[in-house]
Amino acid sequence: MTDASAPRLDTDPRHPSLTFRRAGVGDHARVVSVIGPWWERQDADRLALLLPRLFFQHFADTSTVVDDEHGELAGFLIGFRSASRPEVAYIHFVGVRPDQRRTGLARTLYERFFEAMRASGCQRVEAITGPPNVRSQDFHRAMGFDATGDTVIDGVRAWRDYDGPGEHRVAFTRPL
Ligand SMILES: CC(C)(COP(=O)(O)OP(=O)(O)OC[C@H]1O[C@@H](n2cnc3c(N)ncnc32)[C@H](O)[C@@H]1OP(=O)(O)O)[C@@H](O)C(=O)NCCC(=O)NCCS
Known part of the structure; x- marks a missing residue:
């Protein structure tokens, strides 16, 4: 039997020092804490409200957290398959730590999500x-x-x- 709450660790040859894993409830606070610094917005508190805990409870399987070699958050993607339009996948949030930008990390997160959603039968992705x-x-x-x-x-x-x-x-x- 597998434990659905256990993180599934994964690597990607495009980013050898990073670890990709399924998001979990324990990631909610650390993800919300980076929205201010990563988005550089005055209304970061308001923006953080768009990412409530429910996403980490109910959309964890289709959301990914990326850690660096020190266990620090390097990036994340929160996405899901539409419950009402199952042919559609939706990306709600993506963020990459400023020092990790322009290395293709968001592209990798998107492409991994595209592949998983394609495999589950989706034909379109929206954001x-x-x-x-x-x-x-x-x-x-x-x-x-x-x-x-x-x-x-x-x-x-x-x-x-x-x-x-x-x-x-x-x-x-x-x-x-
Ligand atoms: C937007 C964001 C996620 C991009 O992450 P990233 O890891 O730097 O993006 P990548 O390196 O994977 O780039 C993928 C493509 O997007 C393009 N791109 C990325 N950032 C760009 C920028 N600031 N200006 C123009 N093009 C950009 C790249 O040129 C690249 O294209 P290519 O592969 O054809 O060369 C990152 O800047 C970020 O976290 N911003 C703050 C949060 C945010 O606004 N999130 C999106 C809304 S939810």
Whole structure:
């Protein structure tokens, strides 16, 4: 019998010093604690509320945490398969520690997620970001996503009031 709560350790030849594993409830606090420094946003507390504990309880199998050789958090991806549209996978959050950026780590996290979701029958992957998050938009475009929106906000195609009044979002979609 296997213990579903035990971390499944994994390595990736693209990142020999890093360890990839399934996310767990014990990761919630450490992931939330890096949102401020990694996202460099004034409203980091508000952003952290978008990542409640439930993601680490109920979407752990499709979410990945990456540790460096010292056991420090190097990156993470929180994603899941849509319960309502099983052909769709959704990436809710991705973050890479600043000193690990531009090494392909987010690409690796995405590609591993794509592969797992493809294997489970998904045909499309979606994600959203805010119009000011140009870095995330550039990253998603580099990863082959198309951006959609119904208007232009701050020079970016976005959906007005997507998540409520004033909460505009750029929606990304990509076939798997
Ligand atoms: C966005 C983020 C996850 C990218 O992580 P990363 O590990 O540096 O990205 P990678 O090295 O895997 O880059 C993958 C591709 O995206 C492109 N890319 C990454 N960061 C970029 C940037 N700042 N500007 C332009 N392109 C960028 C790379 O050129 C690369 O393309 P290529 O493989 O064709 O060369 C990272 O900057 C981050 O954690 N930012 C803060 C959190 C955030 O905004 N998350 C996304 C919204 S939830």
